[in-house]
Amino acid sequence: MKNNLIKMAIFIKTERRVFFALVFLFLVFLINQGLYTKNKITSQDCMDGKCSALVPEKPQLSRENSFYYIDDLFKNRPSGYYRLTFQEKSNETEKIILKLNTYSEKESFVGELTVNPSGNFQNQEIFFFLPEGFDSLLFAKENSDSDGNIFIKEAGISKLNIESEKELVLLKKTVIGDTKTDLIRESQLSADYIYPWLKESKTILGQIFRSSDEYISAVSFNIDINKNLNPGSRQYVLSLRKVKYDRENASFDGQIIADLAFSAASIEKYRQNDGTFLFPIYGMLEKNAHYLLSLDNSKVSVDKQNYLEFKGSKNNDSYGGGSAIIKKEKNIYIIDGDLYFKIYGAEFHQENGVKILNGAKIEDSGKGMGKYSYAAKGKFIDLLDLEISSPGMGFSEDSKVITAEANDSASFNYTVNTIYPIGKMNFSATQLKAGWKKVSVKYSFNQENWFDMPFSEGIESRIDSIDNMDNSENSDNDSSVDNATDISAETTAQEMIQVFDFDIIPTMKEIKTVYFKITYNPNDESKAHSFALKNLQITADLKMK
Amino acid sequence: MLKKILEILIFAITLAMGFYFQWEIANFVFFILFIFLILHPIPSRFAAGSAIIFLLATAFLTVFKQNDLAETVAIWAYYLMIFTAMLSFGELRKEEEKDII
Missing domain, CATH: 2.60.120 (Jelly Rolls)
Structure with missing residues (x-):
């Protein structure tokens, strides 16, 4: 035994290279067999949300939490009549009480609402008078011991153009675009x-x-x-x-x-x-x-x-x-x-036979005046608001906007129908990144005569640039494949970006539809190959008589 | 004689591992090369020169937006740098042994 060990030691000393090769082979085998062992994740293993990346939503109102405040909703708001709109989803029939609230715990009753069980969010609308001195809105379950879980989101208020409660009954119901995608x-x-x-x-x-x-x-x-x-x-x-x-x-x-x-x-x-x-x-x-x-x-x-x-x-x-x-x-x-x-598939909200963009609101302010408002959500569903989808267009999970490749006739078009005649419409958005292709926004009332929308230039902040910087070709983040981000954008933190903020005043009466075509500026000779807008918002004053 | 048999055995094991783990051809070739260089070292400058060529190729491929290929070539460059380090270490040991003698 001892002799064998001595022989082995002599062999190792004289044939070190053979010994190292054997050790190396053994280590590679262990690493591949052990550390890199196949790890199979099956769909069965992940049933019932065991692997789900979805963070479960917490209800705003539940047995544990029967109050929900929205702070500073009324900050700097003048006294008067207002419309409150919000979306709710409940797993049981519940009664909610809404109150105005101050930091000094002063309260004023706004109204109450019965919510019914539903798998989808339902739009709700309440009119109320806002006296001076209130800051917050309070949602409370009438029965705090009930098991109902109520989700509340998208709460917003708009001032009404009325002086008395009698005028409330004359207001038309608010239209809110709601595109269904769970079909x-x-x-x-x-x-x-x-x-x-x-x-x-x-x-x-x-x-x-x-x-x-x-x-x-x-x-x-x-x-x-x-x-x-x-x-x-x-x-x-x-x-x-x-x-x-x-x-x-x-x-x-x-x-x-x-x-x-x-x-x-x-x-x-x-x-x-x-x-x-x-x-x-x-x-x-x-x-x-x-x-x-x-x-x-x-x-x-x-x-x-x-x-x-x-x-x-x-x-x-x-x-x-x-x-x-x-x-x-x-x-x-x-x-x-x-x-x-x-x-x-997808099913768009239709009102009077026309498509309403997802989340767009058409509100009656009173006295024949109304408001239209639409804002891109920064979610994939924004793509569904487009009238035309061209190859190379997609939603960037990194930037949370729709991006498109700047080639041929690439454009993304919106058709904004407000149901009621437009008094004035405002379009606002900013170029996603300096260094990307310059954006050209055109608008039309008939899709035949297109008008170029002017823009100003603003300095892109350094922090914004760093936050938004991505290189999808190398990153682990997902993206639309054809929308590869321009590497040149990484070095252009101090460059100017386009800022669109333009009022459109139709010269003809009864204009209810405005078409927007967002494309790239073909005269921009930069090597960038993508274009996009962020913070897109469209608002309009409507004639609702 | 024993050394020859062991070397043949080592190459047989190397081939078997490649097939067993279903490595890509390039990785397999580098693995065989690595084993070969352990058994029959060459001057480290050859491996270093090859690593530099691959690094330059990585830069060119990145400029021409061939990112996938650039990534692969960068990995090869990394392998060659490991070879270089290994061979340099062997050369140093050899020189030390010579000095002692």
Whole structure:
């Protein structure tokens, strides 16, 4: 035994390199087998919100908290009649009492309201007289011991142009645009088969579906994640495109309509409570046409420890409107079965037959005067307010605005219909970043004669620039793939940005619709390739007689 | 003789690991190269020169917005820098041993 050990020691000393190579091999094996062991996260593991990235909302009113104050709502507001609008959602029928409040605990009754159980937020409107000296608004549950959870948001007040309570009854009901996106249009919900194709590099796996809506707002897939400790930051690309499909063959028909990129590390933010993923992807569709939603792993280093597995059904009849496909190199292959998927559409708020932008308010102020107000929410749903969607346009999760590629005739257009004739309309917005393509805003009353909107220039603050700085090509953050942020923007903190703040006064009577076209300035010769506006707001004085 | 057998065994294990873990070809090639350089070292300046070439290529690729390729080449440069450090360490040891003799 001792002799053997001595022999081994002599061997190690004389053949150190062989010994080091063996030790190195052993360490690499341990690291790959142990530290980088495949970690599979299945949709079943994540059911009931176990992996959900969604932070559960806390109700404003509950058994534990039966009062909710909105401070400084009335700060610097003159005495007079006001309209309070807010949105509420409750899980039980409850009575809410609203009071004006001061810091010295003085209270004044505003009104009471019965809220009914609902899964969606409901708009509420209350008129009240605001005396001098109040600061806050108080919401209180009438029965503080009840189990009802009430959510309150979007509370706002506007001054009315009336002098007496008698005039309140003459006011028209406020119209608030409310776009619904939780409508499932097409689906295949069987998930008993695993599609492992994305294990192979440079593969596209997807599902063809027949559109039954003119819009797609999101898609849900059931995906298991195989990832090691270091899955990398390279991104999968989820894309939507039109296809020609006849059950046996499929081919692309045109360009990508919309896309979304995410890495294996960042996919969790799309996780839903039921364990599946909900990816926001917006596009305008042609009814009864075939479209492909597919995931491309070409940019990701996939191997047997690091890939995504789609779930679905092996049965060809599980979905009649399309099929699962894979694409390798230039060939598209229709494969047996269908992926698990839910296609979400969109339903716009219509008033008198016209589309009202999401969140837009049309309020009667009294005496034949009214107000229109719309502001971009800084959420994905802003895309649905656009009248035209062009390729390369998307919502940037980093900047919280709609961005578009500055090429060809790229533009994003809004049609603002106020229902009532416009006295004066104001458009305000600022260029997202200095260094991006200069923005050109045009407006029209008939879509034939377009007028350029003037702008001033303001200095972009350094902090804002740093906060908004991103380079989506390298970052782990998700983004629309074609909307790669300009690297040049990183060095332009002191540059001027465009500020739009313009009043439009229609020369013709009875103008109710104004069209806005936001595009890039073709004379801007900078190398930037994207354009966007932030803080977009449209307000108008209306004639409601 | 024993050394030869062990070297063949080491290369066989290296190949087996590559297939077992399904490494990408480039990573696999670098791994074999690493093992080869442990067993049969070359002057470190060759590895250092290659690392510099790859670093320059990374800069060029970044300028031309080939970010994915730039990232890959940067990783190769990093591998070569490790080779350089390893080979330099071996050369230093050799010189120290010579000095002692």
